[in-house]
Amino acid sequence: MTRLLALVWPELRVPDADARPFERMLDALDDLSPRVEAVGLGVALVDVTGLGPMWGSERRIAARAVMLTRVVAPLTTRCGIGDNRWLATLAARLACPSRPEAPAAFHAIDGREALRDLPLTLLPAYAAMRQRFTLFGLTQMSQLADLPRSAVGAQFGPTGERLQSLARGHDPRPIVPRRRPEREEARAAFEPPLDGIGAVGLTLRRLAAELCDRLRERHLAPGRATLVLTLEDAPALRVAQPFPQPALEPDWIARLLLSRLEAAARLRMLPNANLVDVMRLERPDRCAHPRENFGESMSLGVVSGARAAQHSPKDNPIGVWQEPALHEPEHGLEPRLASVILAFDRLSDPATRQLPAFEARAGRWEELRWSLERIRHRFGEGRLWRAVDERPTAALPEHRSRLVDIGQ
Amino acid sequence: MRTDAAISLSLATALDTLRQRGLGLRRGSEAPMPEQARPSVPTGHRSLDAALGTAGWPRGALALIDAPAGSGATTLALGTLAAAQAVGGLVAWLDLDGTLDPAVAARLGVSLEWLLVVHPRDPAEAIELAAWLGRSGLIDALVLDLGEWAAPERRALDRLAGLLARSGSTSALVLSPAGRTVTGVVAGVRVALQRTAWLGIGRDLVGQRVQAVVERHRWALAGGSAELDLWFGEGRRIDPLVATLAQPQPLEERPALRVVSA
Numbered sequence: 001m002t003r004l005l006a007l008v009w010p011e012l013r014v015p016d017a018d019a020r021p022f023e024r025m026l027d028a029l030d031d032l033s034p035r036v037e038a039v040g041l042g043v044a045l046v047d048v049t050g051l052g053p054m055w056g057s058e059r060r061i062a063a064r065a066v067m068l069t070r071v072v073a074p075l076t077t078r079c080g081i082g083d084n085r086w087l088a089t090l091a092a093r094l095a096c097p098s099r100p101e102a103p104a105a106f107h108a109i110d111g112r113e114a115l116r117d118l119p120l121t122l123l124p125a126y127a128a129m130r131q132r133f134t135l136f137g138l139t140q141m142s143q144l145a146d147l148p149r150s151a152v153g154a155q156f157g158p159t160g161e162r163l164q165s166l167a168r169g170h171d172p173r174p175i176v177p178r179r180r181p182e183r184e185e186a187r188a189a190f191e192p193p194l195d196g197i198g199a200v201g202l203t204l205r206r207l208a209a210e211l212c213d214r215l216r217e218r219h220l221a222p223g224r225a226t227l228v229l230t231l232e233d234a235p236a237l238r239v240a241q242p243f244p245q246p247a248l249e250p251d252w253i254a255r256l257l258l259s260r261l262e263a264a265a266r267l268r269m270l271p272n273a274n275l276v277d278v279m280r281l282e283r284p285d286r287c288a289h290p291r292e293n294f295g296e297s298m299s300l301g302v303v304s305g306a307r308a309a310q311h312s313p314k315d316n317p318i319g320v321w322q323e324p325a326l327h328e329p330e331h332g333l334e335p336r337l338a339s340v341i342l343a344f345d346r347l348s349d350p351a352t353r354q355l356p357a358f359e360a361r362a363g364r365w366e367e368l369r370w371s372l373e374r375i376r377h378r379f380g381e382g383r384l385w386r387a388v389d390e391r392p393t394a395a396l397p398e399h400r401s402r403l404v405d406i407g408q
Numbered sequence: 409m410r411t412d413a414a415i416s417l418s419l420a421t422a423l424d425t426l427r428q429r430g431l432g433l434r435r436g437s438e439a440p441m442p443e444q445a446r447p448s449v450p451t452g453h454r455s456l457d458a459a460l461g462t463a464g465w466p467r468g469a470l471a472l473i474d475a476p477a478g479s480g481a482t483t484l485a486l487g488t489l490a491a492a493q494a495v496g497g498l499v500a501w502l503d504l505d506g507t508l509d510p511a512v513a514a515r516l517g518v519s520l521e522w523l524l525v526v527h528p529r530d531p532a533e534a535i536e537l538a539a540w541l542g543r544s545g546l547i548d549a550l551v552l553d554l555g556e557w558a559a560p561e562r563r564a565l566d567r568l569a570g571l572l573a574r575s576g577s578t579s580a581l582v583l584s585p586a587g588r589t590v591t592g593v594v595a596g597v598r599v600a601l602q603r604t605a606w607l608g609i610g611r612d613l614v615g616q617r618v619q620a621v622v623e624r625h626r627w628a629l630a631g632g633s634a635e636l637d638l639w640f641g642e643g644r645r646i647d648p649l650v651a652t653l654a655q656p657q658p659l660e661e662r663p664a665l666r667v668v669s670a
Contacts, residue, residue, distance in 0.1 A: 112463060136493035361522060363495050364546050368498060371544040372524070379537065383527055387520040397511035 004175060005046040005062055006088035007069070008078040021073035026178065028068040034059070045085060047175050059106055061077040066104040074103070086171035087115075090122060112169030115305040116142035123163050132156065141167040184222070185343040186210050193232045193336035200229065200340060204257055207342040208250035215347065221246035223346030227257050232336035237387030239264045244369040246348050252370045257342075259374035369406075376407050446627050449497070449549045451577040452517075453636050456599075456620050461628030464491075465549070465597065468576035469626070472591050473583050475601035476630030480618045480638040481583045483516065484601065485551045487638075488581060490517030497548030500524040500541055502534050505555030531560040539571050542578040550584040554584040599626040605656035607637060612641045614654050615639035 007029075012022060019041050026044060029036045032055075035047035048061050055061045062079040069077065080091025087109045095107035109115070118141045120133050136155070138144050144152070145167040153161045163172070186207040204227070215221060223246045231236040241260040247253065372384050385403040394400045448464035450457055457463050465471045465488065475481035478615070489499040499522065501508050514520055524547070525549055529535035534552055541547045555558075582591050592598050600621045605626060607615035621633045 359450060361498060364498055365522065368524075368544060368546040371540070371546065375540050377535065378540070379533065383524040383537065385527060387509070387513070387525055388519050388524060392514075397509065399516065401510035401520060403510065406524075 001049070002047070002083060003049050003058065003081060004083070004085060004088040005048045005058075006039075006080045006082070006085075006092040007044045007065060008089070008092045009042045009075045010078065010082075010309065011070075011075045017041065021075075023181075025069040026070045026171070027180070028072050029065060030180055031068060032065055034134045035175055036176050038178055039085075039089075042091070045088060045175050047177070048081070051360075058108055058114060062106050063104070077104040079104060079106045081106075083109075083112075083169070084171040085173050085175065086166050087112075087169060090115075090118075093122070101368065115167065115169050116145070118142070120144060120167070123166055125159070125183075129156065129159060130161070145169075181345055182347045183345045184211050184214055184347070185341065187339060187341040189339040190337055193338045194267055194338060200261070200337065201254065201258055203340050204342065205250055205254040207340065208257075210254045211342065211344050212248045212250050212253075216248050220347045220349065221248050222253075222344030223255060223348055225253060226341075226343045226345070227261065228341040228343075229261075229337060230339040230341070231307075232338050234288055237261070237264060239251075242346070244373055245366055247370075249370075252367070255372055256370055259377040263377035333358065372406055381405070381407060410411070431475055437465055447471070447576075449488065450491040450495070452491035453484075453620075453634065453635035456484075456636060459620065459622050459632035459634040460597065460599075461622075461625065461632060464488075465579040465581065466627055467548075467579045468564070468573045469596035470522070470572060470580050470582060470591075470594060471597040471599065472595035473581055473599055473601060474592060474623070475583075475585065475618075476603075477585055479601045479603050480616060480636070481601055482553070483638045484618075484620075485553070485581050485583055485637070486513050486516040486518055489513070489523065489549055489551065490519075492549040492579075493517075493519050493522055498522050498524070498546055500526060500547050500550040502526045502538055502550060502552045503555075504528055504531065504534055504553060504557050507555060508553070531557050532564060535560050535564045535568050538580060539568050542568070542572045542580065545575050545577045547578050549579045549581070550670065551581045551583060554582065557584075559591050560563070565591060567595070569594050577605050595624070596626040599634075603659065604635070605658060607654040608657045609650065609653050609655070613640065613657075614650055617656055 004367050006357065009022075009025075011017065011020065013133045022041060026036055026038055029044060029046055029067060033046050033048055033051065037045040039045055048058070050060055052058070055064055058081050064079065066077045066079065069075070076097075078092045078095045080088050080095055082091045091109045094109075095105035097105040097185035120139055120141060120143075121130060123130075125133070129203045133139075133144070136350065144164050147164065147165065149161060156163070176247075188203050188207060208225075211222070211226060224240060224241045224242045226238070226349070231237065239257070239260050241257055243253070243256070382405065384406040386406050387401050388404050389401045415503075446462050447467045448457075448460075448462045449467060450464040451460070457535070460466075473481045473484060489501070492499050499518070501513075501523065501526060503529075508525060509523075510520055510523075513523065524535055524541075526534075526541075528537050531554060538550060538552055541550055559565075568580070572580055582595065584591055598621050602619045603616050604619045605617040606613050607617055608622070616638055618636045618638055619633060620636055622630050626629050639650070639656075
């Protein structure tokens with residue numbers, strides 16, 4: 001018999017809840033069972049069938065799940081165990097903490113008979129349907145469950161039949177285990193650390209090629225890259241860059257990451273940023289204006305607080321490069337690069353990229369999107385648009401098409 | 409004392425060496441080398457392609473359409489984009505004033521699916537964005553519509569022209585009524601448009617006839633001209649009957665606008 005454990009975190013079910021720990025909590029639950037489903041934000045289902053001999057009673061299994069997730073985030077948890085999705089989630093809903101400050105509450109529903117005395121208001125029905133149940137004098141699960149199925153179908157329709165199945169404790173929906181997010185990582189460490197991080201471009205290209213080779217063998221393509229630059233005398237710089245499409249092109253990926261790095265460096269030039277660790281872009285061979293080299297980022301340098309004030313004053317709110325007053329070399333201020341970590345995730349089947357085989361222009365457009373992504377990093381939002389022919393037959397010309405931001 | 413034969417031999421060796429380095433030097437006695445056709449983007453008008461001498465706007469070059477407002481520069485540029493798309497190209501429109509109407513572009517034959525619309529903040533940024541797009545080598549034709557803005561700096565335009573030449577794949581059209589001062593000097597091709605007649609059917613205006621004169625061409629003989637019929641309405645997909653029935657009307661006989669009170 002299948003036994004499912006439902007875990008509900010009420011603090012994640014409120015609007016504007018911080019959803020960031022949820023994924024990591026699911027990752028933690030993978031240590032308990034390989035079959036974990038994320039039903040929604042703040043609700044998870046774990047298949048605990050057959051775990052008794054290993055972990056003990058169901059209460060102990062639930063306690064272990066709570067312990068694993070509380071390591072990630074100390075949130076209050078409601079645990080419920082039942083034979084199917086409906087019974088497990090209902091049990092979690094009925095779980096009451098033994099004391100107000102208890103971190104977790106547990107409830108188990110053993111057998112379908114336990115449902116009979118519960119009120120019908122627990123069913124996931126619309127208000128109108130509940131009112132109709134009340135109109136017919138149906139207030140308990142047993143009253144609905146005992147009715148003939150054909151009569152319920154005739155009176156309440158398919159929705160009523162489905163609710164009656166739930167009232168009888170039947171739920172045919174299986175658990176759909178999530179795919180554990182895969183992550184491929186490559187790193188390069190420099191011992192001793194490099195003076196300046198001008199060589200990051202070449203290293204990025206090499207790491208991206210290494211990861212692409214690994215994934216190509218598995219017929220997978222990454223959808224996002226995360227780059228971490230560990231600096232010796234400055235906080236680590238971490239950027240995550242989703243790709244326009246899953247791709248296995250090291251050159252495109254390296255160039256896109258460089259532009260993302262450049263954008264991240266400019267963000268650090270915002271007035272509210274820590275000016276001691278402000279980073280800016282500069283060609284190593286000359287003090288060039290980006291408008292002269294058309295955005296070709298060459299290297300990153302760290303500017304001290306005094307000099308950073310020249311680059312990011314209040315009249316330069318978006319971090320646009322400004323001609324510095326002084327041109328002395330800043331070798332002493334450049335960060336020393338200790339390591340580069342490049343990770344690919346959101347792996348998917350690259351089968352969706354077969355369109356270029358049929359339309360050559362589609363392949364070029366796909367390649368162009370990578371350039372456009374770099375342009376977005378360089379120039380900001382609201383520059384690149386695509387016209388969409390929404391209503392070609394509309395009476396007024398202005399209603400026939402509209403512009404859509406390519407970045408969205 | 410070196411003999412003539414020795415000098416000739418050393419000259420031949422030097423010429424061979426230079427040829428190997430890609431420098432097409434020749435002796436005066438030798439036949440001229442066949443000139444390689446410069447790749448181009450069709451303008452959408454055969455007569456203008458012929459007048460340009462390069463079968464269209466040359467790739468890797470900046471071209472200026474010098475026309476007073478309402479003389480068909482935008483229509484000609486959109487026709488160019490449509491023609492570039494018809495042979496499988498990707499095109500872009502850099503719209504400084506935000507005046508591009510996608511519906512009009514679609515009516516003139518531009519496939520919106522393969523059109524990139526860029527909204528720069530100012531001419532300097534427009535030049536920079538054009539350089540980025542040109543450098544990618546993926547855009548076949550781009551139109552830089554400066555609108556009412558002043559022409560960009562000469563230095564920036566020079567850099568853009570150089571970058572396009574290095575890329576060699578993108579043809580950039582600049583639409584600027586006031587751009588003749590600076591842009592016209594930098595542009596490798598300059599075409600002036602002048603309206604010569606309206607095209608009408610009865611009292612309805614269906615297009616205009618424009619005289620296009622190639623005032624400057626760096627890679628072909630300048631001075632050619634072409635007469636273009638630019639249609640309002642459906643452009644390339646216009647009903648052939650309309651083109652047949654349309655009659656030129658003198659400019660001064662343009663029907664006055666009538667105000668109809670409600």
